[in-house]
Amino acid sequence: MPAAELLFNAALIAYVLGAAAGLFLAAGPARARFAAFLLALAGASLELVSSALACIQGLNLSWSLPCGVPLFSWTVRLDPLSSFFSLALALLGVAVSIFSFGYLRDWQGRKNIGILGFFYNLLLLSLALVFTASNAFFFLLAWEVMALAAYCLVSFEHEKEETRKAGILFLIMSHTGTGLLLIAFLTLASIAHGLDFTSFHGLASTLPAWQSGAVFVLFFLGFGVKAGVIPIHVWLPAAHPVAPSNISALMSGIVIKAGIYGLARVCFDFFDVAPLWAGILVLSIGVLSALLGVLYALMEHDLKRLLAYHSIENIGIILIGFGASMMFHSLGHSNLAALALIAGLYHTLNHAIFKCLLFLAAGSVLHSTRTRNMDRMGGLIRSMPVTSLFFLIGAVAISGLPPLNGFVSEWLTYQALLAGFGTTHSLTRVLFPLAGALLALTAALAAACFVKAFGITFLALPRSEEAETAHEAPFSMQLGMAILAAACVALGLGATWFLPIFDPLTQQALGLRISSELLAANSFALTAGSPHSGTVSTAGIAASLVLISLVPALLQLAWARRARQSTGPVWDCGLPALTAENEYTATAFSKPLRMIFSALYRPRREIQAEYDVSPYYPTAIRFESEIEPAFEKHLYDPLKRRVLALAGRMRAIQAGSIHAYLAYIFITLILLLLFGVRG
Amino acid sequence: MTQGFLKILVQLILLLAVSPLLSGFIKKLKARLQTRRGPGLVQPYRDLYKLLRKGMVLPDTASWLFHATPYFVLITAATAGLMVPMLSAEAPLGLFGGVLAVVYLLGLGRFLTALAGLDTGSSFGGLGSSREMTISALAEPAMMLAIFTVAIGANSTSLSEIARAAIGQQWRFLAPSQMLAFVALFLVLIAETGRIPVDNPATHLELTMIHEAMILEYSGPYLAFIEWGAAVKQMLLMTLLINCFWPFGLETSWSFASVLASLGYLLLKLMALSCVVVLVETTNAKMRLFRVPEMLAVAFTLGALALVSTFLF
Numbered sequence: 001m002p003a004a005e006l007l008f009n010a011a012l013i014a015y016v017l018g019a020a021a022g023l024f025l026a027a028g029p030a031r032a033r034f035a036a037f038l039l040a041l042a043g044a045s046l047e048l049v050s051s052a053l054a055c056i057q058g059l060n061l062s063w064s065l066p067c068g069v070p071l072f073s074w075t076v077r078l079d080p081l082s083s084f085f086s087l088a089l090a091l092l093g094v095a096v097s098i099f100s101f102g103y104l105r106d107w108q109g110r111k112n113i114g115i116l117g118f119f120y121n122l123l124l125l126s127l128a129l130v131f132t133a134s135n136a137f138f139f140l141l142a143w144e145v146m147a148l149a150a151y152c153l154v155s156f157e158h159e160k161e162e163t164r165k166a167g168i169l170f171l172i173m174s175h176t177g178t179g180l181l182l183i184a185f186l187t188l189a190s191i192a193h194g195l196d197f198t199s200f201h202g203l204a205s206t207l208p209a210w211q212s213g214a215v216f217v218l219f220f221l222g223f224g225v226k227a228g229v230i231p232i233h234v235w236l237p238a239a240h241p242v243a244p245s246n247i248s249a250l251m252s253g254i255v256i257k258a259g260i261y262g263l264a265r266v267c268f269d270f271f272d273v274a275p276l277w278a279g280i281l282v283l284s285i286g287v288l289s290a291l292l293g294v295l296y297a298l299m300e301h302d303l304k305r306l307l308a309y310h311s312i313e314n315i316g317i318i319l320i321g322f323g324a325s326m327m328f329h330s331l332g333h334s335n336l337a338a339l340a341l342i343a344g345l346y347h348t349l350n351h352a353i354f355k356c357l358l359f360l361a362a363g364s365v366l367h368s369t370r371t372r373n374m375d376r377m378g379g380l381i382r383s384m385p386v387t388s389l390f391f392l393i394g395a396v397a398i399s400g401l402p403p404l405n406g407f408v409s410e411w412l413t414y415q416a417l418l419a420g421f422g423t424t425h426s427l428t429r430v431l432f433p434l435a436g437a438l439l440a441l442t443a444a445l446a447a448a449c450f451v452k453a454f455g456i457t458f459l460a461l462p463r464s465e466e467a468e469t470a471h472e473a474p475f476s477m478q479l480g481m482a483i484l485a486a487a488c489v490a491l492g493l494g495a496t497w498f499l500p501i502f503d504p505l506t507q508q509a510l511g512l513r514i515s516s517e518l519l520a521a522n523s524f525a526l527t528a529g530s531p532h533s534g535t536v537s538t539a540g541i542a543a544s545l546v547l548i549s550l551v552p553a554l555l556q557l558a559w560a561r562r563a564r565q566s567t568g569p570v571w572d573c574g575l576p577a578l579t580a581e582n583e584y585t586a587t588a589f590s591k592p593l594r595m596i597f598s599a600l601y602r603p604r605r606e607i608q609a610e611y612d613v614s615p616y617y618p619t620a621i622r623f624e625s626e627i628e629p630a631f632e633k634h635l636y637d638p639l640k641r642r643v644l645a646l647a648g649r650m651r652a653i654q655a656g657s658i659h660a661y662l663a664y665i666f667i668t669l670i671l672l673l674l675f676g677v678r679g
Numbered sequence: 680m681t682q683g684f685l686k687i688l689v690q691l692i693l694l695l696a697v698s699p700l701l702s703g704f705i706k707k708l709k710a711r712l713q714t715r716r717g718p719g720l721v722q723p724y725r726d727l728y729k730l731l732r733k734g735m736v737l738p739d740t741a742s743w744l745f746h747a748t749p750y751f752v753l754i755t756a757a758t759a760g761l762m763v764p765m766l767s768a769e770a771p772l773g774l775f776g777g778v779l780a781v782v783y784l785l786g787l788g789r790f791l792t793a794l795a796g797l798d799t800g801s802s803f804g805g806l807g808s809s810r811e812m813t814i815s816a817l818a819e820p821a822m823m824l825a826i827f828t829v830a831i832g833a834n835s836t837s838l839s840e841i842a843r844a845a846i847g848q849q850w851r852f853l854a855p856s857q858m859l860a861f862v863a864l865f866l867v868l869i870a871e872t873g874r875i876p877v878d879n880p881a882t883h884l885e886l887t888m889i890h891e892a893m894i895l896e897y898s899g900p901y902l903a904f905i906e907w908g909a910a911v912k913q914m915l916l917m918t919l920l921i922n923c924f925w926p927f928g929l930e931t932s933w934s935f936a937s938v939l940a941s942l943g944y945l946l947l948k949l950m951a952l953s954c955v956v957v958l959v960e961t962t963n964a965k966m967r968l969f970r971v972p973e974m975l976a977v978a979f980t981l982g983a984l985a986l987v988s989t990f991l992f
Contacts, residue, residue: 187804381742391743401787402780411779415836418827421986422834433827433986437979440823441816447790448812455808456796461740525774540775541784544758550756551695552750552904555731560900564734568800572895578740584797584805592813624695 004078005061007050011090012065012128014043018092026114033108036117037100040124044093047128051090054083058504062134062198075196077134080504084345085131088352091487092253093124099360099480100246102473103367107244116156116244123149123250130258136185136195140178143258147174150255152246154239166238173235176539177225181262184218187211188270197265202272209275217280219266227259227315230289231631236312237296241304241372245363248304252311253356260318260348267326268509269342276330280428283323286433288584290316290442294314295600298449298593299627301586303362306453307355310398313442316350318344320435321413324420327428329510335529336419338506338514343412345502350405350491354397357484361391364481365457369466374453374586379462383470388458390481395450397488400443403490403538403545408526410443415528445593452589463580493539496523584591587625594627602628634636683898686771686933687761693942694760697912699723701917701949714769723910727903729974735899738798748795749901750906755788760915765945766923766938768842775779778826778837785912789815789839792905796893803885807892810968814870814877817975822867824982828860829923831989838875838919852924859985861924865955866978868920870971872913874956876963877971887965906939914949917956921948 018039019252025032048421054061058080065074078086100120126149129142151174157166191207204212209440221232228236236256240248267274267282293313300306324511328337328513362372364387382386397404417439420432462468472478488628491498503513518525525537572578605625609618653660703723710717739746759781776784795814796804815896830836832851833844851857870877873890882888883895894905922929928944930937966974 008776130716131928340702377738381744396787396790399786399790400783401790402776402783407783418830418836421827421831430987433824433831434983436827437820437824437982441820444786444812444816444819447786448793448816450809451790451793451797451812455794457803459742459744459794459798460800521774528836532835532837532840534779534830534840535774536776536780537774540772541758541780544761544775545754545771548691548754548757548761549750551691553751555904556900558730559731560903563732563899566734566736567739568736570740571803572801578800582801582802582934584802584809589805589809592968593816594811595969596813596817 002061003061004050004057004059004083004655005063006126006158007046008076008078008086009065011043011046011050012125014039014046015121018043019118019125022114022117022119022121024114026112026118029108029113030036032114032117033101033104036114036121037097037104038502040100040117040121041094041097043121043124043341044090044097047086048090048094051078051083053084054078055080055087055501055504059083059219060508065473072137072195073135074138075128075134076132077197078132080508081261081264082132084349084501084505085257086128087129088257088349089124089254090126092250092352092356092484095356095480095483096246096249096253096360096481097480097547099249099363099477102476103244103246104318105474106367111156113211116153119149119152119582120247123247123255124152125256127258131261134197134202136189136197139197140182140185143181144260146255147171147178150174150331152252154243156244156247156250157242160242163242166235166242169364170235170239173232177222177232179222180218183271184222187215187218197269197429200270202270204266204270205272205274207653212271213275213278216266216271216274219270220263220278223259223266225259225263227256227263227319228260228312229285229315229319230287230292230312231635233289233293233312234631234636237305237308240308240311241302245304245366246309246361249356249359249363252308252359253352256311256315257348257352260315260322261560263319263322264509267322273330274326276327278427278619279323279326279328279330280431281323282319282326283431283435283472286316286319286321286323287438288316289313289319291438291445292600294445294449295593295597298445298452298590299601301456302372303365303374303377303453303457304359304372306374306449307362310358310446310449311351311355313446314347314355314398317410317413317439318347318351320439321347321409321416323414324413324432324435327431328416328424329419331424333420333423334510334512334516335517336416336423338510338512339412339414339419339518339528341506341509342499342514342518343409343416345505346412347406347409348617350397350409351616353484353487354394354406357390357481357488358394358398360477360481360484361387361394364477365391365470366460367473367477368470370469371464371466374456376464377457377462377467378460378464378583379578380470381458384458384472384480385474387481388454390478390485391458392454392486393485395454397492399447399450401447402540402602403492405488408495408536408538409490410439411526412528414440415534419533440477448593449590450489452586456584456586456589460583461578461580461587493542493638495538496526499526568621600630602630604628681773682933689938690761690765690771691757693765694757694911694914695907697946698914699727701905701953704950704956705953708953709960712957712961720879723906727907729923730898730903730906731900733899735901738799738801738896741795741798741896745795745798746901749897749904749908751791752788753904753911755784756908756911756915759784760911762838763915763919764839764842764929765918766941767933768846768926768929768953769839769933773837773839776917777838778830778841781838781915782822782826788908788912792893795897796895799896801896803846803888803892803895807889807895810889810941811893814971814975817972818867818870818978821863821975821978821982822988823977824872825860825863825867828856828982828985831836831986832857838923842922842926842929843931844922846929846931849914849927855991856985856988857924859981859988861920862980863981863985864920864923866962866974866981868916869956869959870975870978871916872909875960876966877902877974879965889968914990917949917952918945921945921952
């Protein structure tokens with residue numbers, strides 16, 4: 001038995017034991033916390049080693065889990081695609097499990113930690129199986145367990161109204177998606193006469209056009225709900241913030257990637273070559289999600305909701321890579337397809353890491369200030385230096401700035417889009433540079449948003465008492481974040497070293513290996529296919545930055561050595577003293593963008609001033625401002641009304657009379673029999 | 680290896696030494712056009728020297744980020760400057776990054792400057808950061824479209840390749856796509872370097888300032904680093920524009936004679952482009968902040984037209 005297989009099985013067992021420990025030791029919170037999260041950590045570490053082995057060696061293992069239930073074959077397959085996503089999951093699992101030790105200590109006595117540990121392990125287990133299951137029913141089972149475990153974790157603080165609402169919304173949308181997936185899988189299964197994924201390989205392309213189109217749309221919607229693509233994203237900014245922060249980190253980091261995994265599986269495995277329009281659809285939805293995601297994020301002053309909207313943005317960026325890859329593939333440019341696919345997958349891993357890091361840092365802030373409202377924070381860089389440094393690393397990475405990992409994947413995406421314009425000849429090629437321009441807008445807006453998120457949360461003066469008395473997170477939380485921050489740096493600086501890991505992946509999806517073509521100058525620089533198409537070296541950039549820092553250092557030595565430094569109060573326009581009220585708030589920071597994009601936001605504001613004598617001396621001012629939630633108002637509210645109206649009409653046949661119900665059963669039975677006889 | 684370091688050193692010295700002169704030249708020219716005498720050409724050097732030797736007053740609200748930012752502004756601008764072909768079509772750090780790396784390195788500098796603006800806690804800092812990030816975000820897509828147009832011609836994002844392709848076709852800048860892209864990039868240049876009509880580098884009026892508001896609390900050597908970084912950024916963006924569109928006189932080798940010749944041409948072309956910048960500055964009034972998006976929308980449209988016309992003509 002190969003080592004990877006053995007380790008993977010051991011990881012699954014550790015998760016099961018962790019879940020059991022959480023459930024049975026719930027009476028002693030400290031014990032439950034240690035047992036459940038230690039086992040989760042063990043499981044994640046085992047899975048990390050196993051999937052790293054599989055990734056590096058490009059293994060394609062397949063085995064059945066001997067779980068003793070003869071429902072269907074419990075086939076697990078660690079092929080390159082599966083092991084890549086499993087690697088991301090395991091890395092996050094390790095970091096979040098370590099983080100949780102410290103994070104959950106405060107919850108002891110208040111909430112049932114054992115139950116949390118149970119669902120946490122269940123979520124990791126089901127995710128591991130979602131990424132590796134190789135049988136349609138097994139996959140759907142794992143998918144359902146994942147959704148339910150995530151629902152229970154989101155609703156963990158169910159005493160709050162907001163949480164309950166978000167949980168229900170998540171449950172409804174998630175199950176609608178699963179329903180669509182079920183139809184799509186059954187369609188494929190009826191043609192393949194089997195449920196194993198190997199029998200689905202390339203199958204969808206052989207169907208008649210309308211059928212394969214329908215299957216694609218069903219899969220896209222089903223997986224898109226989970227990934228949170230616009231316009232089926234509304235559950236995401238509601239559900240991710242209300243969960244405990246370690247759970248939010250997993251949800252935004254890896255649970256939404258389950259949708260991306262599904263899409264990758266469909267587009268590059270079930271479809272041999274997806275039709276061109278499918279690629280265009282994915283690309284366009286990607287651009288839309290990226291842009292609208294960041295625009296909505298900019299308007300948030302709830303730190304975790306802001307991060308949740310950025311997940312939508314980054315899913316959009318991933319889909320830009322995927323969509324471009326599908327388009328290239330159907331146009332016959334395999335090299336470019338591989339480049340774009342690598343860009344998308346690289347960004348998948350990167351986003352998993354930095355989004356998880358940011359959510360953990362936000363959790364650490366929450367843990368200490370007990371508020372998610374950025375307008376009540378400020379000055380935390382002094383009381384929480386470590387957390388703020390990690391948040392800054394995450395912010396630089398997610399803004400796509402060099403030399404961290406976000407820059408590498410965005411660079412690859414730009415290069416793929418640019419090369420697409422040069423090599424394709426139909427009018428569709430205009431889509432590539434337009435997508436590139438909108439990606440640039442997205443990235444720049446993301447930078448603006450993270451200036452706001454970091455600046456308002458961590459810099460300047462504290463805006464409330466909670467922020468003033470904030471304290472640094474305990475060591476385990478810092479360690480969890482440190483792992484992810486190190487990964488951000490490593491995947492940024494070591495991009496060229498990491499790239500060969502994609503070879504088996506592109507081999508599996510597109511039948512070619514291109515990492516050697518993407519490396520130039522003794523594997524020191526990245527290129528986009530040939531050194532002439534442009535090179536970049538994050539390690540080189542980092543080295544130059546360090547080297548050139550000699551310039552200001554020398555200048556300082558030469559002339560500024562004796563310059564005196566003194567501190568003084570900030571210019572406050574002659575008021576008695578600078579207070580936190582003088583500072584810009586999150587809402588104020590995004591005001592210019594709110595006005596520029598007012599056609600989208602439709603902002604509404606209301607100011608009421610009360611005064612005694614003259615309107616120039618108000619005694620109280622009430623200010624209210626909000627933006628219109630466009631999708632909820634124009635898409636989901638009408639839909640909800642329709643569904644409720646329909647349900648009202650359906651009430652007529654639900655009379656409550658047992659005779660009527662027996663008649664329904666009888667009629668259905670006869671209809672089914674007729675159907676069976678005819679078929 | 681030693682040759683590589685020599686190239687880096689030569690271009691680094693050029694960037695640091697000439698960029699204040701360029702700022703001085705623009706200031707002088709502008710003053711002359713407004714029938715003032717204006718400061719001398721070397722005034723920026725004197726200012727930098729004075730600032731470097733002065734003491735600093737640091738705001739008591741500032742954190743380590745406030746201290747780190749000035750270094751980063753200068754370093755990122757200089758690193759980006761080494762990726763731009765100046766003395767030869769082959770940029771010293773061309774291997775480490777092309778046009779995308781330049782844009783994103785400058786983005787890193789701006790990101791940290793904006794954070795430093797917020798770090799002081801003064802409302803001016805926040806105001807500047809908010810406006811700067813807004814305008815730069817809106818300028819980005821126009822810039823990317825124009826860059827794509829140029830890059831498609833050379834089939835590369837490497838600035839050296841782009842310059843080489845431009846040298847191969849000296850008169851290509853007359854093609855409609857190139858002219859449209861040039862105008863789009865010029866509008867972006869004005870926004871990025873904070874010049875009238877987008878921002879006024881000479882004002883400290885709270886209603887109008889953008890870049891200056893962010894760095895209002897800086898003084899002494901820190902201010903010198905930031906000012907110098909801004910000058911380097913201005914020079915590198917202007918050089919980028921020049922060598923992508925008018926590569927006259929730019930040589931492809933790094934021999935002593937060709938470098939000298941390229942330097943002469945570069946200075947002449949920088950002066951010519953400065954004249955255009957100054958003309959725009961003198962003939963326009965500063966726009967209201969909320970008119971700037973309209974100008975950048977024009978730049979975006981021009982960029983899109985440039986791109987479409989690459990396969991029409």
